[in-house]
Amino acid sequence: MFSRSKPSDDAVPTTGTQDAVAAAEAIERAGKGRPTPKRKVSQAANKRPLVPDDRRAAAKAARAKQRAARDVEYQAMKTGDEKNLPYRDRGPVKRYVRDMVDARRNVAEYFLFLALAFLVVTLFGNQIPELAVFAILAVYVVVIVAIADTFIMWRALKKRLVAKFGEGVELRGIGRYAAMRAFQIRRARLPKPMVKHGQYPTS
Template sequence: MLVNSSQPSKAYTPKKGHATPKRNAAQRKEGSFEARFTPAESYSEARKKRKELKASMSKEEWKQYKADAKAAQKARRQAAQRGMDEGDPRYLLERDKGPERAFVRDLVDSGRYLNTMVMPFALILLILLTIATRYPTVSPILSLTSMVIMLIFFIEAVILGRKAHRLVKEKFPNTTERGTSIGFYAFGRASQPRRWRTPKPRVKVGDQVA
């Protein structure tokens, strides 16, 4: 039996056509998380530049330069955080990008959910469990109550996730977002207190977004 040598084997991996970028170059790439908070040059380049500048300046000038650089860095961080809070696509994390994610955020922000109390409940539960170790008779009751509350949180999260997926499919028929991804995103948003959410809510509780 003849084998066609022109056909590549299954183990063959085609070349990418370009060299793999170094880590610092990848981090400085436009759109990456690090690029929003770090200067364009690498650490070694920036260090060399600082040494050259320091050698060419007086002590007072260098002190003023460092103060100005620190203020500029702070301003960049504030601008990035402000852009993220406002939902500016240039500053959003990958998990928050896309019209589907924006729609899910509005959907969650327009409602009230028990899952918003997940973090406060976890803190209270930790305190109560610590106290319950001193009172063994109370521990079973506390454990049962905690399990019931966590079950309620779970049921609500499942309902919210399915609802978010269904509405996303209706609004964006050609979406490539998976149901589990949308569901977890909706749950993650709902489990955060409203004032801690980023991007910040742009709809009020009770608004119609679907």
């Protein structure tokens, strides 16, 4: 009777991705002096498949992009480039806090050196018990003094922040940010210090 006509071998099924590609080509062909593509065609050109064809290549490209972003942030932390700093370090308030901490000689920044010396002393504790006891007491004293010194620093810093940026300045988390930087060795701080000791920022 009636036989269905078989599709030609040259015929290629149209998929969602092929429709988007064809729509994009239609937009590119629509140059100056030619009619603007219809809205339906433009929307089809913007469609992208949710799952990439090559997941391994897409993951590799994403990792490379993240690595490049981390490299840019690391360079910004070494040079002080405010625009490319990590989010936690951005803003004039954070910059002011860093400059205040870096300009000040904090007792806390010498704590790690004392802790290293304490570890060395404990190696000889069995031979010289008095020396080990003295080292333990010294560590406790430095810890107490460092905490008190950091508290004094924060009270003065808070007043200066309010004086410079107004009563509405956001201080939540700023105290912890300043204390953590104060307890770091100056040369190991990131972002790198941009001021010298005693070079306080203007109020």
